Every structure is written in structure tokens, then in C-alpha cells.
Amino acid sequence: xxxxxxxxxxxxxxxxxxxxxxxxxxxxxxxxxxxxxxxxxxxxxxxxxxxxxxxxxxxxxxxxxxxxxxxxxxxxxxxxxxxxxxxxxxxxxxxxxxxxxxxxxxxxxxxxxxxxxxxxxxxxxxxxxxxxxxxxxxxxxxxxxxxxxxxxxxxxxxxxxxxxxxxxxxxxxxxxxxxxxxxxxxxxxxxxxxxxxxxxxxxxxxxxxxxxxxxxxxxxxxxxxxxxxxxxxxxxxxxxxxxxxxxxxxxxxxxxxxxxxxxxxxxxxxxxxxxxxxxxxxxxxxxxxxxxxxxxxxxxxxxxxxxxxxxxxxxxxxxxxxxxxxxxxxxxxxxxxxxxxxxxxxxxxxxxxxxxxxxxxxxxxxxxxxxxxxxxxxxxxxxxxxxxxxxxxxxxxxxxxxxxxxxxxxxxxxxxx
Amino acid sequence: xxxxxxxxxxxxxxxxxxxxxxxxxxxxxxxxxxxxxxxxxxxxxxxxxxxxxxxxxxxxxxxxxxxxxxxxxxxxxxxxxxxxxxxxxxxxxxxxxxxxxxxxxxxxxxxxxxxxxxxxxxxxxxxxxxxxxxxxxxxxxxxxxxxxxxxxxxxxxxxxxxxxxxxxxxxxxxxxxxxxxxxxxxxxxxxxxxxxxxxxxxxxxxxxxxxxxxxxxxxxxxxxxxxxxxxxxxxxxx
Numbered sequence: 001x002x003x004x005x006x007x008x009x010x011x012x013x014x015x016x017x018x019x020x021x022x023x024x025x026x027x028x029x030x031x032x033x034x035x036x037x038x039x040x041x042x043x044x045x046x047x048x049x050x051x052x053x054x055x056x057x058x059x060x061x062x063x064x065x066x067x068x069x070x071x072x073x074x075x076x077x078x079x080x081x082x083x084x085x086x087x088x089x090x091x092x093x094x095x096x097x098x099x100x101x102x103x104x105x106x107x108x109x110x111x112x113x114x115x116x117x118x119x120x121x122x123x124x125x126x127x128x129x130x131x132x133x134x135x136x137x138x139x140x141x142x143x144x145x146x147x148x149x150x151x152x153x154x155x156x157x158x159x160x161x162x163x164x165x166x167x168x169x170x171x172x173x174x175x176x177x178x179x180x181x182x183x184x185x186x187x188x189x190x191x192x193x194x195x196x197x198x199x200x201x202x203x204x205x206x207x208x209x210x211x212x213x214x215x216x217x218x219x220x221x222x223x224x225x226x227x228x229x230x231x232x233x234x235x236x237x238x239x240x241x242x243x244x245x246x247x248x249x250x251x252x253x254x255x256x257x258x259x260x261x262x263x264x265x266x267x268x269x270x271x272x273x274x275x276x277x278x279x280x281x282x283x284x285x286x287x288x289x290x291x292x293x294x295x296x297x298x299x300x301x302x303x304x305x306x307x308x309x310x311x312x313x314x315x316x317x318x319x320x321x322x323x324x325x326x327x328x329x330x331x332x333x334x335x336x337x338x339x340x341x342x343x344x345x346x347x348x349x350x351x352x353x354x355x356x357x358x359x360x361x362x363x364x365x366x367x368x369x370x371x372x373x374x375x376x377x378x379x380x381x382x383x384x385x386x387x388x389x390x391x392x393x394x395x396x397x398x399x400x401x402x403x404x405x406x407x408x409x410x411x412x413x414x415x416x417x
Numbered sequence: 418x419x420x421x422x423x424x425x426x427x428x429x430x431x432x433x434x435x436x437x438x439x440x441x442x443x444x445x446x447x448x449x450x451x452x453x454x455x456x457x458x459x460x461x462x463x464x465x466x467x468x469x470x471x472x473x474x475x476x477x478x479x480x481x482x483x484x485x486x487x488x489x490x491x492x493x494x495x496x497x498x499x500x501x502x503x504x505x506x507x508x509x510x511x512x513x514x515x516x517x518x519x520x521x522x523x524x525x526x527x528x529x530x531x532x533x534x535x536x537x538x539x540x541x542x543x544x545x546x547x548x549x550x551x552x553x554x555x556x557x558x559x560x561x562x563x564x565x566x567x568x569x570x571x572x573x574x575x576x577x578x579x580x581x582x583x584x585x586x587x588x589x590x591x592x593x594x595x596x597x598x599x600x601x602x603x604x605x606x607x608x609x610x611x612x613x614x615x616x617x618x619x620x621x622x623x624x625x626x627x628x629x630x631x632x633x634x635x636x637x638x639x640x641x642x643x644x645x646x647x648x649x650x651x652x653x654x655x
Contacts, residue, residue, distance in 0.1 A: 040595060
């Protein structure tokens with residue numbers, strides 16, 4: 001046997017499977033990993049510090065940029081924490097819209113995860129399939145907020161505007177003939193809700209497609225089964241939440257256990273794994289997409305039959321309508337105060353968490369009674385997950401590092417903040 | 418502790434836990450799930466006990482939040498009362514968004530101690546949350562014992578609080594900076610650290626490498642921080 005000396009290897013920060021700017025210092029013995037030391041912070045923008053210098057509403061847009069593949073879920077936690085301190089009520093229709101978009105976001109996130117994870121460990125085509133459906137959901141974002149990613153759609157007290165009555169449509173170009181455009185626009189003729197309804201009809205078959213490509217695929221199983229096993233006890237110790245915790249067989253989901261908005265009125269199940277390996281976490285996330293689809297459908301059905309306000313009418317917090325501003329002195333004052341100074345929040349401390357696609361996304365908000373947050377701390381689910389990387393990759397091969405980074409669903413926007 | 422403070426806790430198990438197990442400790446409930454312990458000598462014992470007691474097991478450490486209270490309740494614009502010159506129009510220049518590294522100023526407006534660490538605990542088995550607060554005794558060199566021996570996830574959280582606030586966690590196995598740059602100076606989330614920062618980097622064509630230089634941007638905060646009447650009252654049940 002030749003003498004194998006251990007050596008150190010640098011991985012990233014520019015590496016296609018590092019999912020952003022992850023720099024890993026790997027200590028290797030042959031091809032086996034002895035220690036992995038993630039160096040993070042290359043995308044640190046000081047969101048928490050910036051938020052301290054702005055009125056509350058101006059930071060909503062920053063929330064989108066935290067976990068930039070599940071934008072609205074981040075906004076949700078932030079907005080919830082403000083609402084909790086202000087003690088204001090959110091209209092029911094707004095709650096349904098929020099839940100619907102949270103679940104759309106979950107599907108968006110899981111699709112990107114699935115595509116990127118599969119691409120990392122050698123399955124090219126899933127990426128293309130996943131982006132096909134992501135495109136449709138991005139269009140929903142666009143229809144409702146005008147932006148495809150950084151929506152800034154949620155507001156303390158509701159959502160910024162009601163669902164639109166038409167969908168953005170494709171236009172004829174020199175690369176797309178009229179016939180193709182008409183086919184693409186077929187589902188986009190009705191309202192946004194019609195389009196989403198149509199999507200929920202199509203989507204389960206799409207998930208079946210991904211599953212035919214992966215679930216029983218021999219290579220996929222070789223790369224994921226028994227890789228990165230985390231026991232229940234370790235999952236607790238390491239602070240796992242979301243699919244990472246459920247993959248280890250713990251039935252914990254904030255949507256069921258500490259329901260916020262209208263999740264307690266909806267019918268859905270929580271999938272859990274048994275072994276806590278990469279394959280189980282894959283199965284959990286696939287099933288979550290199906291369950292999210294179910295939730296989206298229930299929300300669409302409710303929203304089609306029920307109208308109402310989509311934002312609180314407390315004009316100290318939410319802007320009055322344009323018409324009111326032009327006719328009513330008091331509304332004009334509210335409008336002016338809101339956009340020049342914002343609103344003050346009573347002194348207090350609050351922690352609000354949502355079941356984000358990646359785990360528990362929480363916001364700790366400390367207010368000293370002013371119009372700006374005194375301290376805002378985001379609890380990013382990916383942060384403890386990445387901290388556990390060292391433990392998860394220990395004893396595995398280099399190629400498994402990629403599989404484990406993939407299964408953790410790492411996004412640097414939220415980890416580095 | 419006195420009866421009425423404990424009455425704030427709605428959960429029976431949590432109440433029992435504090436009545437039976439923390440009888441001899443000095444603590445204070447800020448609201449129904451935030452508790453402040455006034456003694457840091459028994460820190461590890463308290464944390465270990467919260468995790469391993471029979472009544473409510475707080476299995477997961479969700480978050481560790483550092484707080485710098487030195488600017489607490491300070492506003493940049495006095496909107497409350499007028500003097501003989503009318504209402505205040507000036508904006509004070511000494512909040513973190515408005516000064517540079519050279520002109521920075523430390524306030525001491527904290528209600529108790531300057532630095533505080535909030536440990537956010539979650540009990541999966543009994544579906545309960547608890548925020549445990551500890552104030553750091555020393556304002557100049559804030560420190561607390563490390564709880565990496567109790568929850569492994571504390572490792573990175575404590576590194577983060579150290580990096581951003583300069584709170585030293587004694588006994589931490591590897592207390593390096595985590596989010597800021599290699600060789601960074603200062604603790605950016607302290608209130609006396611300027612919003613615009615201290616140094617910036619660019620690529621020097623002559624030296625053919627990346628160089629550090631003092632920041633060239635100017636402080637630019639558009640909306641003053643103001644505290645309006647009626648918001649000083651604290652929300653207790655949030």
C-alpha cells in the first residue's frame with residue numbers, strides 16, 4: 001500500500017455546484033474528507049444594519065433578496081412580525097392570497113432545488129423540465145407584482161394590490177411565430193386565478209415526469225441513498241428545520257404545529273422520511289410539491305368565490321386609495337405622513353417564524369417605539385444547515401460533498417444576509 | 418420570583434418548570450415567552466436544564482440574537498414638544514447612519530446593560546417557544562459562556578454574534594469571524610459602527626491587485642428616526 005498523505009483543497013467560491021459563493025476548505029485523506037470548513041460571508045450585504053436606517057416598509061424589498069429563490073416567504077415573516085407588534089388584523093382574502101403565494105413560492109424553490117441538485121450530480125434534463133414549470137410560476141409573480149423575482153408584494157396589513165384580472169401574454173417575435181405564441185398564450189387568456197387553476201391541473205403530471213427521471217434511476221440512487229445521513233438526535237442538535245428535519249423522520253411543520261394565516265383551514269399532509277439521507281430528503285421535497293399544489297388549488301377555489309378587501313383599512317399603516325387622497329384632507333395627511341416618515345411601532349420585542357421552503361425562517365424584531373426597526377435579525381434556515389456540513393460530509397468522498405450541498409438547498413442570499 | 422410575574426405564563430408546563438426547577442434563580446418574564454435571567458454564573462446550568470429537564474425539553478436552539486442597546490429610544494428628530502423657537506427642525510448627526518468612522522460616537526442610552534444575547538429555543542415535543550435573555554455584565558468587553566457543549570448549532574450563531582457585536586463566547590472551540598471579510602476591523606452591528614462602513618476595495622491597475630482604501634461614499638440617510646407619542650408604551654403580549 002502506498003503512503004497516502006492528507007492534503008488540503010480549496011473548493012469555490014466560484015464553482016458551479018457551490019450554489020453561489022461558498023468557499024470550502026477541505027482536508028482530504030486520499031479522496032475521503034476528514035474536515036470541511038465552509039467560509040461564508042462573500043455575499044454579506046449587511047441587510048440587518050441597513051434595515052435599522054430605514055422606515056419599516058422600505059425594508060420589504062430587502063427581504064426578497066435574502067433567499068432569492070423563495071422571495072415572498074421571506075417577506076411574509078417580516079410582515080408578520082410587524083403586524084404582531086402593531087396588533088393589526090389582516091383581511092381574510094389577503095391571508096388566502098398570501099398562503100397561495102407562499103405555496104407557489106415553495107414550488108418555485110423546490111423546482112430550482114430539484115433542477116440544480118440533479119444537475120450537480122449528473123442528471124441534466126431535470127433542470128430543463130423544472131425550469132419549464134418555474135417559468136409559469138414566475139409569470140404569476142409578474143402578473144401580481146410586475147416583477148418576476150423581487151416582488152415586494154406583501155405589506156403589513158395585507159398585500160399591495162388585489163389579484164389582476166388578466167395575465168401578461170407572450171408577443172410575436174422573429175423567433176416565435178404567431179402559432180407558437182397563440183399556443184403559449186392559450187392558458188393566459190383568463191384571469192390570474194384561471195391560469196393558476198390550469199397550472200394546478202397540469203402540475204401533478206409534471207411531478208410524475210420528474211419522478212420517472214429520478215426516483216428509480218439507478219445512478220440517482222447510487223449518488224443519494226445513504227449519503228449524508230443525519231439521525232433524529234443530531235438533527236435536533238444541529239438546529240435543523242424544514243425538509244432537513246422531516247427527512248430525518250420528525251413530523252414538524254410550522255404550518256401544522258403553529259399555524260399562521262389560514263393554514264389551519266386547509267387540508268394537506270406533511271411528508272416525512274425514515275433514514276435521513278439525501279434520497280429521503282429528495283422524496284420529502286417531491287411530496288411537498290404535490291401537497292403545495294393541493295393547497296394552491298384550495299386557495300384558488302376560495303379566492304374565486306369570495307371577494308373582499310386585500311389590505312387593512314387602517315390608514316396609519318396602509319396608504320389610502322388614490323381617489324381618497326384627492327378628495328379627502330385626512331387621507332392626504334395620512335398619505336403624506338406614511339410616505340415621508342412611515343409609521344411608528346410600539347416598543348417591544350417579537351419573534352415570528354414561517355415555514356419557509358428551506359425550513360424555519362424567523363424574524364426577531366426589536367422596536368424602541370420609532371419608525372425604524374431598532375434591531376432586526378433574520379433567522380435563515382440555511383445557516384445552521386450549512387454549519388452542519390462538516391459533520392455531514394465527514395468520511396464521504398469529494399463527489400458526495402456536491403450531493404450534500406445540493407440536498408441542503410443552500411442559497412447564499414439568506415446565509416450571508 | 419413573585420407570583421404575578423409567573424402568572425404571565427399561560428403554559429402550565431412552562432410555569433411548573435420555572436416554579437420547581439428555577440426556584441432559587443433570579444429571573445424576570447418580559448412577556449409570556451421571553452425570560453431574562455439576571456445571573457450569568459449559572460449560565461451553562463440553566464441552559465442545560467432547559468434542554469434536558471423532564472417537563473419541557475427545548476431540543477432545538479433556533480437562533481442566537483445579539484443586541485446592542487446603546488441607542489435604545491434615541492431619536493434624531495424631537496417631534497414631541499416645541500421650545501421658544503418652534504418645533505425642532507434639526508436632525509442630530511450622531512446616529513449610525515449619519516456619521517463616518519472618524520466621527521462616530523457611542524451613546525449610553527441603554528435601559529440596563531449595553532449588550533444582550535437572546536437565545537431562541539424551540540421545544541418540538543411540547544410545541545413551545547422560549548426566548549432566554551442574558552445581559553453581558555461588562556459593557557466594554559462583553560462576554561458570555563459558550564453553549565456549544567449544549568447545542569451544537571450554537572457554534573456558528575456564536576461566531577456570528579462575535580463577528581457582528583464583538584461579544585466573546587468563552588469556551589467556544591473556534592471563535593473566528595464568519596460573515597465579514599478576512600482581516601475586518603470593528604463589529605458592524607454595533608450602534609457606533611457607521612452605516613457606510615470603514616474601508617472599500619477596488620482593483621488597482623498599477624499594483625495589479627485588489628487594494629483596500631477608506632470609503633468614498635458619504636453618509637446618506639433620507640428619513641430621520643422619530644418616536645411619536647403613544648408608541649412608548651410597551652407591547653407585553655406580543
